[in-house]
Amino acid sequence: MREMESDVIIVGGGAAGLAAAIAAAEQGAEVIVFEKANTTGGCANMAMGLLGVETKMQKERLVDCTREGAFQKFMDYTHWRSDARLVKNYIYKSASTIEWLEAMGxxxxxxxxxxxxxxxxxxxxxxxxxxxxxxxxxxxxKAMTDRAEELGVKICLESPIQSLIKDNGEIIGVVAKDKDGEIEAFGSAVIVATGGFGDSPEFINKYTKFEWGKDLFSYRIPGLTGDGISMAWEAGAARDRMDMELVFFAPNTGGYAPIELPFRQPNLFVNLDGERFYDEAVVENPVFSVNAICRQKNRTVFSIIDESIMKQYEKNGLDLINVVTSNISMDDFKQEMNDLIKNGNDVLFIADSIEELAEKTGIDKEGLVKTLNDYNECCKSTDTLFNKNPKYLKPLVGPKFYALKFAPSAYGSLGGIKINYNTEVIDTEDKVIPGLFAAGTDANSVCNPDYVFVLPGNTLGFAVNSGRIAGENAVKYIKENFTE
Incomplete structure (x- = not known):
């Protein structure tokens, strides 16, 4: 077995791991990153951006969200279930982290x-x-990887960690494995940042309320199988809240697919009983929507529109767009719709009557007919059920009817390893495990009970900021305990 030695050892080369590596190396520490994939980044390669509060860009655009206001909004949203000091450290650091990244290019x-x-x-x-x-x-x-290597960080790709090494209660290293065999790597501090368990149906089924492929159709970034969480637990770490970063998509379409475009709008949504279950104007908030969907039979719902609504969208544009869907057009939708019709599918249904649509979708026919009649009456005046904004009340009159199935999905997992506000790992007796830190998705239990979408950018934001905090505190720990 080969041996390696470093000041700081990082398990995982995603956004949190790279941030930790850079932060530690900038303070003069020797750093090794072990990454099981053949490239860095993990699920961050799929992301769009990260949270920042009181950044220069915001101030230039007169965005008046303050750190104090964002902290209060975050804690109100979570009903103070989250570690308030960890949330504050994260939010208050976020502006400097944006500048830190800009300095990397x-x-x-x-x-x-x-x-x-x-x-x-x-x-x-x-x-x-x-x-x-x-x-x-x-x-x-790419910029973070380049910066880490510029600072002398050794990045070992295709080198999964097998276990943590513990001695007299302290974490002193890791056992890794690459193509040439096993490696014992010793260090004064270890940071776990392996990206969670989003690629493990077994983990999802065991530790969340969902069964992957049955009532959850989430992204699966290869390799995110809960390895770091399991290792930390084996080393004595306490288990923290575990859930999925829930949103909703049409199953097995890849998420935010063009086929969703006219259906992810504030029109008629029904469950399998054919009944409305929420104010469809809430559709723009993925978390609120998926919470409502999770309460329905089989966690399955349908968005229904007709030919007249389709033509309105083609002529006048959609009712709602966001940054994610702004680059998708109705032409993209038509192309994907034609492909689904040609190849067969189990999410898009087209019919010449509402009764036929009920048969094709499996929605209760009597319930759907009654709901449609009631809804069309509401469209003449006001929504007497949920008080939906009248501008979104569009009757469904045919001649063709379209339905798209929606179900819970998720960008990935959240939480697993309990940490304190310094990102130090806590054991089952709420004591710090010396030498062990965790960052990113593995330790992201601050979005509790829901992902805090009112402050978008939280997953990647928490990953980069908690990684940076972990890297800095790991060096501080080393200086306080191993430097004469």
């Missing part, structure tokens, strides 16, 4: 809201080519 397109009513905290990365959109943050990961 990362460019941001704009600070954006996710939907009306949310704050413009989402600092979307500007890719080197093309418009900002899904996967834009891969450009940031």
């Amino acid at each position: 990362v460019k941001f397109a704009l600070p954006s809201k996710y939907f009306p009513g949310s704050e413009a905290t989402w600092h979307i990365v500007q890719p080197k080519t093309g418009a900002p959109g899904l996967r834009a943050a891969a450009t940031m990961i």
Whole structure:
């Protein structure tokens, strides 16, 4: 077995791991990063941007979201279930982290809201080519990887960690494995940042209320199988709240697919009983919507529109758009619709009558007919059930009817390893495990009970900021305990 030695050892080379590596190396520490994939970035390569509060970009655009206001909004949203000091450390550090990334060459397109009513905290990365959109943050990961290597960080790819090494209650290293065999790497501090368990149906089924592939159709970034969480637990770490970063998509379409475009709008939504279950204007908030969907039979719902609504969207544009869907057009929708019709599918249904639509979708026919009649009456005046904004009340009259199935999805997992506000890992007796830190998704239990979409950019924001905090505190721990 080969041996390696460093000051700080980081398990995982995603956004949190790279941030931790850079932060530690900038303070003179020797750093090794072990990454099981053949490239850095993990799920951050799929992301768009991260949270920032009181950044220069916001001030230039007169965005008046303050750190104090964002902290209060975050804690109110979570009903103070979250570690308030950890949340404060994260939010108050976020502006300097944006500047820190800009100094590495990362460019941001704009600070954006996710939907009306949310704050413009989402600092979307500007890719080197093309418009900002899904996967834009891969450009940031490239800049962070380059910066880490410039600082002398050793990045070991295709080198999964097997276990943590513990001696007299302290974490002193890791056992890794690469193509040449096993490695014992010893260090004064270890930071776990492996990206959670989003690629593990077993973890999801065991530790959340969902069964993957049955009532959850989430993104699965290869390799995010809960390895770091399991290792930390084995080393004595306490288990913290675990859930999924819930949103809703049409199952098995890849999420925010063009086929969703006219259906992710404030029109008629029904469950399998054919009944409405919420004010459809809430559709712009993914978390509120998925919470409502999770209460329905089989966690399955349908968005229903007709030919007249389709033509309105083609002529006048959609009722609602956001930064994610702004680059998708109705032409993209038509192309995907034609492909689904040609190849067969189980999410899009088209019929010449509402009764036929009920048969094709499996929605209760009597319930759907009654709901449609009641809804069309509401469209003549007011929504007597949920008081939906009248501008969104559009009757469904045919001649064709369209339905798209929606179900819970998720960008990934949240939480697992309990940490304190310094990102130190806590054991089952609420004591710090010396030498062990955790950051990013593995330790993200601050979004409790829901992802805080009113302050968009939280997943990547928490990853980068908690990674940076962990890197700095790991060096502080080393200086306090191993430097004469």
